[in-house]
Amino acid sequence: MRTGDYKQTYGELTALVDSPPVWLWSVVLVAALIAAPYAMNAYALSFVTIILITVVGTLGLNILTGYTGLISLGHVGFLVTGAYAYAVLVSKYQMHPLVGFLGAGLVPAAASLIVGAPSLRLKGLYLAITTLAFSFIINTVILEARTLTNGARGIAVQRPEIFGISFDSDAAFTWLCLGFAIATLFATLNIRRSRVGRAFVAIRDNDTAARVMGINLHAYKLLAFVTSAFITGISGALYGIYLSFVSVEGFPFLLSIEALAILIVGGLGSALGAVLGTVFIVLLPEVARLVFSLFSAQMDALFSTGAQELKSMLYGLVIILFLRFQPRGLVGVWHDLRRTWVHWPLRY
Amino acid sequence: MQYLTQLLISGLAIGAIYGLIAMGFAVIYKSTGLVNFAQGEMTMIVAYIAWTISTTISGNLFIVAAGAIISAIVLGLVIERVVMRPMLGEPVFATVMVTIGLAVILRSSINFIWDAYPHGLDVGFGRDIVRVGNIGVRTGQIAVIATLLVLLAAIWAFFRYSKFGVAMRAVAADDRTALLMGISAPRVHAAAWAASSVIAGIAGVFFAITYDLSPAMFQLGLKAFPATILGGLDAVLGSGIGGLLIGITENLAGGYFGSGMKEVAGFLMIIVVLMVRPFGLFGERDIERV
Numbered sequence: 001m002r003t004g005d006y007k008q009t010y011g012e013l014t015a016l017v018d019s020p021p022v023w024l025w026s027v028v029l030v031a032a033l034i035a036a037p038y039a040m041n042a043y044a045l046s047f048v049t050i051i052l053i054t055v056v057g058t059l060g061l062n063i064l065t066g067y068t069g070l071i072s073l074g075h076v077g078f079l080v081t082g083a084y085a086y087a088v089l090v091s092k093y094q095m096h097p098l099v100g101f102l103g104a105g106l107v108p109a110a111a112s113l114i115v116g117a118p119s120l121r122l123k124g125l126y127l128a129i130t131t132l133a134f135s136f137i138i139n140t141v142i143l144e145a146r147t148l149t150n151g152a153r154g155i156a157v158q159r160p161e162i163f164g165i166s167f168d169s170d171a172a173f174t175w176l177c178l179g180f181a182i183a184t185l186f187a188t189l190n191i192r193r194s195r196v197g198r199a200f201v202a203i204r205d206n207d208t209a210a211r212v213m214g215i216n217l218h219a220y221k222l223l224a225f226v227t228s229a230f231i232t233g234i235s236g237a238l239y240g241i242y243l244s245f246v247s248v249e250g251f252p253f254l255l256s257i258e259a260l261a262i263l264i265v266g267g268l269g270s271a272l273g274a275v276l277g278t279v280f281i282v283l284l285p286e287v288a289r290l291v292f293s294l295f296s297a298q299m300d301a302l303f304s305t306g307a308q309e310l311k312s313m314l315y316g317l318v319i320i321l322f323l324r325f326q327p328r329g330l331v332g333v334w335h336d337l338r339r340t341w342v343h344w345p346l347r348y
Numbered sequence: 349m350q351y352l353t354q355l356l357i358s359g360l361a362i363g364a365i366y367g368l369i370a371m372g373f374a375v376i377y378k379s380t381g382l383v384n385f386a387q388g389e390m391t392m393i394v395a396y397i398a399w400t401i402s403t404t405i406s407g408n409l410f411i412v413a414a415g416a417i418i419s420a421i422v423l424g425l426v427i428e429r430v431v432m433r434p435m436l437g438e439p440v441f442a443t444v445m446v447t448i449g450l451a452v453i454l455r456s457s458i459n460f461i462w463d464a465y466p467h468g469l470d471v472g473f474g475r476d477i478v479r480v481g482n483i484g485v486r487t488g489q490i491a492v493i494a495t496l497l498v499l500l501a502a503i504w505a506f507f508r509y510s511k512f513g514v515a516m517r518a519v520a521a522d523d524r525t526a527l528l529m530g531i532s533a534p535r536v537h538a539a540a541w542a543a544s545s546v547i548a549g550i551a552g553v554f555f556a557i558t559y560d561l562s563p564a565m566f567q568l569g570l571k572a573f574p575a576t577i578l579g580g581l582d583a584v585l586g587s588g589i590g591g592l593l594i595g596i597t598e599n600l601a602g603g604y605f606g607s608g609m610k611e612v613a614g615f616l617m618i619i620v621v622l623m624v625r626p627f628g629l630f631g632e633r634d635i636e637r638v
Contacts, residue, residue, distance in 0.1 A: 118623040125383045130622055133615035140612045309456035319449030323442045325435055
């Protein structure tokens, strides 16, 4: 009888997935997502698209906060920089969309060096406050740089056409986002199992010990910032395209909170957690609305008038409740379930 | 010259409000070791409660003040007991995220309990303009600067001379040793939250008296961050003085470089301070032993 899930070689420790069936189920899930536009109406499809875009951004934040343990309250700053970089390059200067996406990654990555450099000396709370300050500064910079960004008027963005393939329809845009989400997932999983990823985790667990073991703290912390900002910026570009309009108001501070809520709900430092958390948090307001509308029509009206407030309230509650009762997040729940399934009727 | 003085005076007045909120940050940081991201929201809630008292019960200055202080104490104690105490002993990341969760809940609750429109808090004082030389100053602005100075002195005396103040410092310095000495850490934490809530509430009420009450008031908390970083997160008095400095800087930047600069002056200052002196002007340098 199988008594546990033991790793016996180094190869098993760094494998991309735990077991072959995971590959099978992943392929099934991707196939289902590719088929989704044919089976769903436009409203349901918009949730799929939002989830895929958010997965990209959350995986980006996960590299910084989940793997390296550096708290960022200002990730919306990278999101908005990425969206603007794409909008300026593609809508204003008619560049190729792929150049736009590259810029959407590189510009936030460059910006992250500016935030990352002072933060090398800082830990924990101080870093969180610096990143918070960054996200406010970047908004002002965007509003003031009118010649480039149109200031408060924002920039309209078209759905892209890449190598003759038009991503104009909702279905095609969902596939584009799916492509980016899968690529990001592979990238972060591979970062995690490489030397770089192990260095990140070592810094998170104890940076003094990591340094003693020969990890260059400055280089790796900056690397974490740059990678994270690059991915987040691309997510911002996708979100800008989805909104078809890029403005500072389209990226409220609440998005930073939402991203952290996703990581906490999913389980910090796990790519699977980032995905599970995204699905949970994106669908939460909608599910809450459905549940409450069963009770009374009045609640339904409340959800349409105070949607934004109720949403932030739900995020706040979910953050507090998960930290209090399930600090390991949904990934923790999943691992417990899996262990119970394998070992039943034994407890361990 | 007159323009400059005007900017300085109004900078001092808004700086005093930042200073009060920043002191609230520092009181909690000093005794519990965490940054309370819900400070601005607590400021706002107390101000709204004061406004409700002034419109429903009585607009008398003393009744409003007493009501605001009592409700601030209750608010602080309830938050500490219900939300924060269960997190005792958890990692800092988790507790700080809890305060962020609390912040968004409090922030959005304003729109459900009250409404989204701005209100003026009328207690029959605070908006009259006094002329000092050729500069107009609101009485509320003078009062808030005076209050900050009085509170600075009172808190300094409290931490220096009272037994409970010394106990709070002991818990901040080393909570395990303090526990062994017979100090109740939960009680110290509760007192810190109540005190911080009262200080923040005073700032909120003064802001509502002098300017206006609106659901965007929580941003005062964000503006007070630079103050407490500049003064030192663990320095209560330093944070108060940091508030004055930030208020003046912000107003001068706004007066001479435009309103965009006013919004970010404080945040730029945070980044500079953190690069040069991460522990603030009056804070204690953190030495890590392995």
